[in-house]
Structures are given as structure tokens and as C-alpha cells.
Amino acid sequence: EAQVTQNPRYLITVTGKKLTVTCSQNMNHEYMSWYRQDPGLGLRQIYYSMNVEVTDKGDVPEGYKVSRKEKRNFPLILESPSPNQTSLYFCASRQKADRSYEQYFGPGTRLTVT
Amino acid sequence: KNQVEQSPQSLIILEGKNCTLQCNYTVSPFSNLRWYKQDTGRGPVSLTIMTFSENTKSNGRYTATLDADTKQSSLHITASQLSDSASYICVVSRRSNDYKLSFGAGTTVTVRA
Numbered sequence: 001e002a003q004v005t006q007n008p009r010y011l012i013t014v015t016g017k018k019l020t021v022t023c024s025q026n027m028n029h030e031y032m033s034w035y036r037q038d039p040g041l042g043l044r045q046i047y048y049s050m051n052v053e054v055t056d057k058g059d060v061p062e063g064y065k066v067s068r069k070e071k072r073n074f075p076l077i078l079e080s081p082s083p084n085q086t087s088l089y090f091c092a093s094r095q096k097a098d099r100s101y102e103q104y105f106g107p108g109t110r111l112t113v114t
Numbered sequence: 115k116n117q118v119e120q121s122p123q124s125l126i127i128l129e130g131k132n133c134t135l136q137c138n139y140t141v142s143p144f145s146n147l148r149w150y151k152q153d154t155g156r157g158p159v160s161l162t163i164m165t166f167s168e169n170t171k172s173n174g175r176y177t178a179t180l181d182a183d184t185k186q187s188s189l190h191i192t193a194s195q196l197s198d199s200a201s202y203i204c205v206v207s208r209r210s211n212d213y214k215l216s217f218g219a220g221t222t223v224t225v226r227a
Contacts, residue, residue: 004157031213042116042203042217043158050213058214090157099145099207099215100165105157 002027004106006091012112013081021076021109023091029104031097032074033058034066036087037108043090049074050097081113117141118206120218127194128226135221137187137204145209149178149189152201152220161189161202194225 004025013019025032033048035058045058049068063085065077074093078085091106118139127133139147146165150158162171162178164187171178175192191198204218 040219042118042219044217045214048213092157097213099213102160102163103215105159107157108155 002104004091004093004104006089006106006109008109009107010110012114014114015082016080019078019081019111021078021089021091021111023074023076023106024072025074025091025093025104026072027093027095027104028071029093029095030071031095031101032068032091032093034064034074034076035090035092036060037090038087046076046089078111081111083113085111086113087111116219117216118204118218120202120204120221122221123219124222124224126224126226129194129196131194133191133194133223135189135191135202135204135223137189137206137218139185139187139204139206139216139218141185141206141208141216143209144182144185145207147178147180147187147207148205149176149187150203150205152203154200158203191223194223196225196227199223199225 007022030051034046035043037043044060047066049055089109094101094103121136148163149161152158164180177190180187201220201222203220206216
């Protein structure tokens, strides 16, 4: 089944404790991105990747890191999480960067930083 | 200011009734517009996509319209079902090289029996 998977689905952590949220897609998509979703706001892009080893900042990159060493994986790293990073996170992928291609979203990771 | 504004923020309808959601955007130059359905606790799933030349697109009981001149789109849900309870998100892309999508905040629809 074609899908985007994320782990963990739920995470509660404390301020300053490094964490990684994994994202994997099995559709051989070139383009992958991370979003955060907060109440009353639309999804906001954190980082995106056009292909392996090619990443760039989105609209809200502060406090986050990413890497794209393999085509299928695009982990999101929070080196020193803070309470304002409490949010619902979505990974997404599409076949190519061109926005005419369908974008597929993962199931989401709900992160709480205390 | 968000370039994609959706209204209403939320609505409640009775099962079997119709409803219409609105999306106004300022994104320019326009490339395409999508409507997504997001069930609680799940990722968004695409319902329709429309380009500049299309002014209506249907997917089952969902019908989207687009007026690119006034920069408005609507999503009409016909004969609503309990499973239509979800958030509906309007997403607009600009004809540019930044590959980004502009997301509305969504309309939460609750269908009551």
C-alpha cells in the first residue's frame, strides 16, 4: 500500500531533550516536507527536500533540523525542544517538486513539550 | 496575513442536509487549488484539484467550484453523512519556483444524526 508513515504518533517530552520524528514513504517520491499544524492556523511548512541531500527552509524552520540521506526517509530533529514546539506535525511527499503532483500526508505526530 | 481565508470557521449540519464552504485567496499568480479532507487525528486527504481553466470538479458528493477572476472557491457537500464530519482545508499554489503551498486554516464540519 502506498503510504507515508511517521513515528512516533504521540510523544510527550521535556524541554531540552533532543528528539527525532521519523518519516518514511514507499512511493519513490522525490519531494518531501514537514509541516506543523496549530489551532486556528493553516499548516505551516518547516522544511522541505527536493531530493536526496537537497533540503531547504520553509516558513517556520527555527528550532528544527532535517536530513535526507535516503530517498524514502526524511527525519525531523528537534535538538532542544521548547514548549512553543508543542504541535501536531505532518510529513508529506509528492512525486516531484512541481505542485501539480498530488501530495500525500502522513498520519501526524502529536508532540507535547513540557 | 494568510493568503488563503476560509469561512465559516465551523458549522453544524443535520445528516442528509447540504452545506457549502467558502475559500477566498490572494495568492497570485494562481496555479491550482485543492480541497483536502482531514479527519480528526489523521493526515489530510485530497478531494479535488482545479487549475485556472476549470470552474467545477466533483468527487462523489463533494463538488468544488472555482472563480479565478474573483479568487474564490467553494466546496459543496450534498446529502451529508456522519462520516463527512471533518475539517476541510483549502490549499492554493502559486505559479512560481518556490514549490510552496498556501494553506487555509480549515472549516470544521460536524454532521449530527
